[in-house]
Structure formats: structure tokens, C-alpha cells
Amino acid sequence: MRPLIGITLDSEEPGTYSKFPWYAIRENYSSAVSDAGGLSVMLPHELDRVDDYLNLISGLVVTGGAFDVDPALFGAEARHPSVVVKAARTDFEWAVTEGALKRNMPVLGICGGQQLLNVVLGGSLIQHIPDEIDNPLAHEQPNPRDEAGHAVAVTEGTLLHRIAGNTQLSVNSAHHQAVKDVGKNVTINSIAPDGVVEGIEAPEYAFCLGVQWHPEFSIDPADALIFQAFINAAEAYA
Numbered sequence: 067m068r069p070l071i072g073i074t075l076d077s078e079e080p081g082t083y084s085k086f087p088w089y090a091i092r093e094n095y096s097s098a099v100s101d102a103g104g105l106s107v108m109l110p111h112e113l114d115r116v117d118d119y120l121n122l123i124s125g126l127v128v129t130g131g132a133f134d135v136d137p138a139l140f141g142a143e144a145r146h147p148s149v150v151v152k153a154a155r156t157d158f159e160w161a162v163t164e165g166a167l168k169r170n171m172p173v174l175g176i177c178g179g180q181q182l183l184n185v186v187l188g189g190s191l192i193q194h195i196p197d198e199i200d201n202p203l204a205h206e207q208p209n210p211r212d213e214a215g216h217a218v219a220v221t222e223g224t225l226l227h228r229i230a231g232n233t234q235l236s237v238n239s240a241h242h243q244a245v246k247d248v249g250k251n252v253t254i255n256s257i258a259p260d261g262v263v264e265g266i267e268a269p270e271y272a273f274c275l276g277v278q279w280h281p282e283f284s285i286d287p288a289d290a291l292i293f294q295a296f297i298n299a300a301e302a303y304a
Contacts, residue, residue, distance in 0.1 A: 069300035082278035102293040111158035125300030130177030146193035172273035172299035181277030189251025215239035224255035230288035237279035
């Protein structure tokens with residue numbers, strides 16, 4: 067039996083695809099899960115069904131998207147003008163992530179999903195990288211997202227290092243926010259050349275990993291290994 071993996075959906079307002087509100091997800095999220103041996107379950111933003119979904123799945127992927135975590139959720143008194151929020155999506159993702167962690171269910175946060183995971187774990191975010199990092203890289207890379215944007219340095223001894231088997235990875239980059247401070251018992255596992263945090267993990271859980279890039283594009287050999295390790299953890303949980 068393949069482990070069932072919950073994948074959070076993006077939400078869009080009426081227009082383009084439909085005249086009514088609609089959900090969206092890139093195909094490669096589910097194909098990456100499938101290639102690693104999992105079976106995807108897409109999670110609509112139904113707050114009253116969080117426990118029902120958690121009872122069904124054995125692992126959670128919190129996806130990215132062109133929006134931001136509300137700064138009020140990590141105690142910021144001001145919101146940067148670039149910040150765009152999707153309250154219903156964030157409310158659901160917060161609840162399902164918190165619920166998964168309480169069950170010690172494997173969690174993989176990707177890009178914006180890592181940022182939300184960091185806040186759920188008690189951390190904070192840089193609201194706009196160019197305003198807080200000196201001489202930053204182009205974290206919203208100009209080249210296609212299925213190509214590498216920059217390298218990251220992986221910290222030895224971390225879960226990510228054990229998975230990747232390498233201290234240098236090539237990653238894509240599509241974000242203007244990043245992890246600022248991490249919560250208690252949260253470890254930074256990778257950093258970009260400009261000092262931006264690229265990955266976090268929480269060793270107190272069986273599998274709790276966040277990466278700022280998009281491993282579903284499988285740019286570096288480590289990307290498929292991340293999904294494989296996550297699915298292996300989901301199988302152990304099930």
C-alpha cells in the first residue's frame with residue numbers, strides 16, 4: 067500500500083480558469099510524490115475537516131505559492147507593501163501543519179511552505195529580502211524555475227545532509243521572503259551565499275523538514291532524495 071500524502075492546494079479568485087473561486091496545484095508536486103512511492107491526496111481549505119484529512123494521510127507536503135504568511139502571525143507590527151496574503155489558505159495550512167506535528171506525522175515544507183512551517187514552529191520571517199539583506203542574490207531568479215538559480219551550503223550532521231549526502235546543492239529560487247529567526251529546537255540546515263536561510267528542520271520530530279527551493283523540479287540529485295526520504299518516513303508512520 068502506497069502511503070497517502072496530503073498536498074496543500076493554492077486558491078485563486080474568479081478569472082482565467084473559472085468565473086468562480088478555484089484551487090490550483092502544479093502537476094510536478096504530485097508526480098514527485100508518486101515517483102518516490104506515495105499517493106497524493108489534494109487538501110482543500112476546509113478548516114472543519116482538518117482532523118478528517120489527518121486521519122487519512124501519512125505525510126503532509128505544505129506547498130509554495132505567490133503569496134505570503136501574514137506578518138501578524140509572527141508578531142510583526144508592520145506589513146511590508148510587497149506582502150500579499152491569502153487568509154483562508156494560511157488558516158488551513160497552519161491548522162493542518164500544527165495537527166500533523168502534534169501527531170508526529172512527517173511534514174515537508176516547500177518554499178512558502180517552509181516559511182509557514184518556520185512560523186508554526188515559533189520563528190519569524192524576513193518580509194522582503196532586498197530590504198533586509200545586503201547585496202542579495204536574485205532569489206526571484208530571472209531564468210526559468212526548472213533551472214538552477216544559485217547554490218546552497220548544507221550543514222554537516224543535519225537531516226538534510228544525511229539525505230543529500232553533499233554539502234553543496236544547486237537549487238532554484240522563487241521567493242522574496244525568507245526565514246529570519248527560528249523557533250526553539252529548530253535547526254538551520256542550509257544557507258545561500260548571501261546568508262539567506264535555505265532550509266530548516268526540527269530534530270524533535272520523526273521527520274520535519276523545510277526547504278526554500280522547489281525540489282519537485284528535480285534540479286539537483288538531492289531533490290529526488292528529499293522526496294524519497296519523506297515517503298520512507300511516511301511509510302514508517304503509517
